[in-house]
Amino acid sequence: MSNVYIQKFISYRHLMIELVKKGIKLKYRRSYLGILWSLIEPLLTMAVLTVVFTRLLGRDAKGLNIPFALYILIGRLMYSYFSSGTKTAMRSIRANAPMIKKVYVPKYLYPLSSTLYTYVIFLISLIDLFGAAVVMGVKPSWYMLQAIIPLVLIFFLTFGIGMILTTVDVFFRDVEYIWEVVSMLIMYTSAIFYTTNRFKGWMLNIFKFNPLYRLIEGFRDAFSGQPMHPYGMLYAALFSLAVVLFGFFVFYKKQDNFILHI
Amino acid sequence: MGKTILKVSHVGMKFNLSKEKVDNIKEFVIKLLKRELHYNEFWALKDISFDVEQGDRVGVLGLNGAGKSTLLKIISGVFKPTEGEITVEGKIVPLLELGAGFDRQYTGGENIFLYGTVLGYSRDFLKEKYDEIVEFSGLGDFIDVPIKNYSSGMRARLGFSIATIVDPEILILDEVLSVGDRKFKKKSLKKIQSMMKSNVTVLFVSHNTDQIREICNKAILLEHGKLIAKGEVNEVCDYYEKLIEEEYDIDELPKKLRKKRRQKQKQQQQQG
Numbered sequence: 001m002s003n004v005y006i007q008k009f010i011s012y013r014h015l016m017i018e019l020v021k022k023g024i025k026l027k028y029r030r031s032y033l034g035i036l037w038s039l040i041e042p043l044l045t046m047a048v049l050t051v052v053f054t055r056l057l058g059r060d061a062k063g064l065n066i067p068f069a070l071y072i073l074i075g076r077l078m079y080s081y082f083s084s085g086t087k088t089a090m091r092s093i094r095a096n097a098p099m100i101k102k103v104y105v106p107k108y109l110y111p112l113s114s115t116l117y118t119y120v121i122f123l124i125s126l127i128d129l130f131g132a133a134v135v136m137g138v139k140p141s142w143y144m145l146q147a148i149i150p151l152v153l154i155f156f157l158t159f160g161i162g163m164i165l166t167t168v169d170v171f172f173r174d175v176e177y178i179w180e181v182v183s184m185l186i187m188y189t190s191a192i193f194y195t196t197n198r199f200k201g202w203m204l205n206i207f208k209f210n211p212l213y214r215l216i217e218g219f220r221d222a223f224s225g226q227p228m229h230p231y232g233m234l235y236a237a238l239f240s241l242a243v244v245l246f247g248f249f250v251f252y253k254k255q256d257n258f259i260l261h262i
Numbered sequence: 263m264g265k266t267i268l269k270v271s272h273v274g275m276k277f278n279l280s281k282e283k284v285d286n287i288k289e290f291v292i293k294l295l296k297r298e299l300h301y302n303e304f305w306a307l308k309d310i311s312f313d314v315e316q317g318d319r320v321g322v323l324g325l326n327g328a329g330k331s332t333l334l335k336i337i338s339g340v341f342k343p344t345e346g347e348i349t350v351e352g353k354i355v356p357l358l359e360l361g362a363g364f365d366r367q368y369t370g371g372e373n374i375f376l377y378g379t380v381l382g383y384s385r386d387f388l389k390e391k392y393d394e395i396v397e398f399s400g401l402g403d404f405i406d407v408p409i410k411n412y413s414s415g416m417r418a419r420l421g422f423s424i425a426t427i428v429d430p431e432i433l434i435l436d437e438v439l440s441v442g443d444r445k446f447k448k449k450s451l452k453k454i455q456s457m458m459k460s461n462v463t464v465l466f467v468s469h470n471t472d473q474i475r476e477i478c479n480k481a482i483l484l485e486h487g488k489l490i491a492k493g494e495v496n497e498v499c500d501y502y503e504k505l506i507e508e509e510y511d512i513d514e515l516p517k518k519l520r521k522k523r524r525q526k527q528k529q530q531q532q533q534g
Contacts, residue, residue, distance in 0.1 A: 015379035022376060026367055099363050103356070103380055104339030174287045256342040260277065261285070 012106060016113055023088070023117030038125045042080070043132070046073040049193045063197060065224035067136045073129060074223065075192030078150070078216045081122035082158050083183050088114040089162025090169050090179060097262040107255045108248075111166045115159040129223075138223060147222035149233060150215040157211060157240040163247030170258050190216055208232070211239040265351075267463050268314040268337065268432060273346035275307040275332055275487075306332045307487045310346070314480075316431075319464040321474035321495060323502050324484035330467050333484065334434055337465065352431025352463075355381065360421030366410040370401055370420055373409055377424050391427050398453075399423035400446065419446055426453055429460055436467045471499045 028034040050069040064071055092110040093100065100107065168175045189206050190213045196204060207213045214236040218228040307329045314320055324330050335341045337348060338356040363380035364373045374395055378388040388395075396405050399420045409417060435454070458464060458477070468474050474481060474495065481498035483491040491498050 011382065012379075014384050015382075017385070018376050018379045022365060022368070022372075025372075026365070029367065099380070100340075102340060103363055105380060171285065172287050172290070173285055259341060 008106060012109060015105065016109055016116075019109065019113035020117040020120065023114060024120060027117075027121070035121075035124065038121045039128055042073065042077055042125050042128050045076055046128075046132070049076065053193045064195065065226060066138060066220060070129070070132055070136055070138065070223060071195075071220060072193050073132055074219050075190060075216050077122065077125055077129065078154060078219060079187055079190055079192050079212065081118060082154060082212055083187070085115050085118040085122075085158035086161050086165060086183065087179070088118055089159070090165035090176065092162075093166045093170050093258055094262055100259060100262060107258060108163070108251060111162045111251075112159065115155065115162050119155055119158075133223060139225065141225040143225050143227065144222050146228050147219050149228070150218040150222075150236070153233075153236055153240045154212070154215050156244050157215070157236070160240060160243030160245075160247040163251045164243070167247075167250045167254050170254070170261050186210065186212055189213060192216070211236040265316055266313045267316045267318075267351050268465075269347075269349040270313070270337070271311050271347050271349075273307060273310045273333075273336060273343045273348060274305060275329075275336060275341060276344040277304045277306055305487050307336070307343075307484075310484075310489045312482055312489065312492050314432075314463060314465070316463055317461045318480055319458065319466065319478040321478035321481035321498070322465060322467045322484065323469075323471070323474065323481055323498065325469075327486075328484040329487040330484055331436065334436060334465065334467060338434060350432065353382070353428075354432040354434060355425050355428075355430035356434040357422070357425055357436070360418045360425065364409050364417065364421070367408055369408050370399075370405040370412070371396075373420065374424055377421065378427075381425060383427070395420075395423045395427055398449075415443060415446075422446075422450055426450075426457070429457055429462055432463045432465065433457060434465045471503060475499055 024035070028037060031037060033040065046069055049072050053072070054068060089111040092114040093107065096110050099105070100110075165175060165179060189210045191207055196207050199207065214229070214232040218233050218236070221228045310333065322330050322333065332341065334356065336343050337350070338354055363377040365376060368376060371392075374392060375385060375388050379385065396402075399405075399416075399422075401416060401420060404412070404416065409420075412420075433454075464477070466474065466477055478495045480493065481491075481495045482489060483498050483502050491501050
């Protein structure tokens with residue numbers, strides 16, 4: 001049974017690649033700097049956020065083993081992947097409605113390719129991070145290899161949530177507006193431009209139960225030259241796995257009805 | 263005869279016709295509370311069974327709304343039937359909606375790869391055939407222009423050229439013999455005819471019994487979602503023609519159909 005699915009996936013890999021390419025190409029079409037924007041934009045926002053949160057608001061960044069600007073950059077890059085990945089995946093079924101109505105293609109390819117192409121852009125923008133780390137004098141260490149774990153997990157987390165969202169979106173457009181608000185909430189509970197040092201008790205727990213925060217934390221640890229929180233990462237891993245399984249479950253349960261609603 | 267290449271067994275397709283599309287939570291909850299959330303069930307197809315053997319050219323006959331397009335969409339995999347099963351052996355190329363996988367912002371050339379992979383061809387294969395596709399489409403330099411600037415005829419020409427680049431095992435034609443201008447029509451007809459010579463299996467939808475008699479060797483007849491005849495092409499076509507003549511005067515046909523539809527709607531409203 002699973003063999004059939006794998007065979008089918010392999011036979012559609014060319015389309016998968018085309019869809020990922022299309023996403024990237026069309027995103028930067030008609031802009032002069034093109035894909036360079038995926039490098040410039042994070043740096044600019046990092047600069048703005050760093051100035052705002054250190055100079056203007058006087059937020060100190062004591063107790064961090066990495067420069068605060070780098071701390072912000074990591075949070076920003078991870079969050080913006082999560083946010084753009086879930087949003088494009090959410091709209092993927094509706095956006096491809098004309099195609100779905102006319103030709104047969106395994107439908108999960110749409111949310112998958114959307115999550116993938118935003119992921120590729122995210123990976124490219126990581127060049128910034130390494131550049132910034134070198135400029136700010138971060139010493140290379142073996143701990144940096146840990147970064148691979150949150151990098152892989154964030155893809156699954158985004159894909160799983162995207163599958164759930166796109167399923168719901170077919171039946172209720174409201175989810176697009178709701179998700180806008182929810183992802184803002186997630187942003188503020190991911191401690192992107194502040195540290196969690198000031199929080200205690202239940203407020204700290206809110207951060208700890210946010211899997212995205214756990215992934216960002218793990219990534220920052222990797223660049224701080226210190227080991228990751230094993231339980232935090234385990235929690236994030238289990239959460240991502242559960243979300244992917246649940247995402248596939250609802251998607252498969254409802255996918256044959258998509259065509260009647262788009 | 264040859265082996266069975268397409269097997270349709272007891273296929274039924276049910277649609278829920280809600281009077282309005284409910285696609286937001288507010289409306290859904292309100293309707294749920296007011297108990298207005300009932301759908302009219304509508305069987306577009308019911309208990310359809312037939313086999314197609316390799317090399318058969320099957321005409322699909324029926325009046326508008328008989329369920330022909332639904333049947334073809336089920337066979338090509340776009341719809342999943344509510345009940346019953348379809349087994350297909352081999353590659354289907356549906357020439358139903360040419361260029362359905364096109365992206366408007368992409369150029370013609372980019373769309374060759376996009377639509378080509380939608381149909382299941384590999385990138386290397388498409389690269390190899392690229393020139394052939396462009397040449398057949400007759401688009402010339404327009405191939406580097408975004409599709410959104412194409413005329414509908416140009417788009418259909420490109421779609422046809424990509425879809426027919428290999429000989430499929432099963433070809434589904436939905437009155438597409440009217441693609442593009444006259445010159446291209448001639449060219450595409452020739453291409454389809456050459457495909458038919460090579461033992462390809464064809465499903466052909468048309469209202470035109472003359473065309474069906476000319477192309478097909480077998481036929482099926484649908485009415486109101488039911489299969490009412492299948493068999494040798496001339497028998498079915500004769501039956502179809504007789505049926506139309508008996509039941510309706512040809513000139514009166516559109517009027518009567520409209521009347522019938524109105525009555526049906528009334529009935530549904532009363533039931534609902």
